[in-house]
Amino acid sequence: GAVVSQHPSRVICKSGTSVKIECRSLDFQATTMFWYRQFPKQSLMLMATSNEGSKATYEQGVEKDKFLINHASLTLSTLTVTSAHPEDSSFYICSASSQGTEAFFGQGTRLTVV
Amino acid sequence: LAKTTQPISMDSYEGQEVNITCSHNNIATNDYITWYQQFPSQGPRFIIQGYKTKVTNEVASLFIPADRKSSTLSLPRVSLSDTAVYYCLVFTSGTYKYIFGTGTRLKVLA
Numbered sequence: 001g002a003v004v005s006q007h008p009s010r011v012i013c014k015s016g017t018s019v020k021i022e023c024r025s026l027d028f029q030a031t032t033m034f035w036y037r038q039f040p041k042q043s044l045m046l047m048a049t050s051n052e053g054s055k056a057t058y059e060q061g062v063e064k065d066k067f068l069i070n071h072a073s074l075t076l077s078t079l080t081v082t083s084a085h086p087e088d089s090s091f092y093i094c095s096a097s098s099q100g101t102e103a104f105f106g107q108g109t110r111l112t113v114v
Numbered sequence: 115l116a117k118t119t120q121p122i123s124m125d126s127y128e129g130q131e132v133n134i135t136c137s138h139n140n141i142a143t144n145d146y147i148t149w150y151q152q153f154p155s156q157g158p159r160f161i162i163q164g165y166k167t168k169v170t171n172e173v174a175s176l177f178i179p180a181d182r183k184s185s186t187l188s189l190p191r192v193s194l195s196d197t198a199v200y201y202c203l204v205f206t207s208g209t210y211k212y213i214f215g216t217g218t219r220l221k222v223l224a
Binding site: 046049 | 157201213215217
């Protein structure tokens with residue numbers, strides 16, 4: 001299957017700082033990318049959907065000013081957690097789809113805010 | 115989006131066949147069923163996808179009855195490395211906006 005790569009795989013940041021997570025589709029053009037977060041022993045929760053060149057659509061309860069999503073190209077989407085706090089510590093996962101075909105998931109990014 | 119219901123957890127022994135059933139009572143005509151596997155601290159990995167009847171690949175089989183209100187993932191001869199969480203998802207063709215349910219935590223015992 002197609003490859004979706006996330007970077008970094010782990011990041012530790014200080015409370016109050018911002019951190020950016022990248023999601024790249026390595027061998028296909030991703031017209032749509034999805035961002036999820038997952039707390040320990042819980043399921044994945046969809047945060048937002050982004051289409052290349054458009055503003056992201058956020059799920060109910062997700063703060064768009066807190067979680068900035070940019071999908072500037074067909075191979076790259078970024079999630080920036082702004083003014084991170086310990087409660088933002090989580091596992092963040094992206095997935096990418098090309099024009100309605102199967103979505104492929106990245107390996108995830110473990111964010112720890114101290 | 116159709117909601118899915120799965121058992122929270124299951125235990126099995128190595129070498130046994132494992133069947134995990136998922137209920138999706140309000141599945142729509144254009145909806146497909148997909149199963150993913152997730153290991154700790156990793157992204158979900160695609161297992162199998164189907165629309166109706168039976169689908170088989172090198173790792174699993176998916177059984178979908180005629181009314182499509184449920185589906186069963188069958189893992190033949192599981193091993194310890196199959197210990198993971200298995201998610202059943204329903205999505206509409208053309209939009210891969212996956213909404214994850216609780217998943218089934220499978221533990222394979224020696």
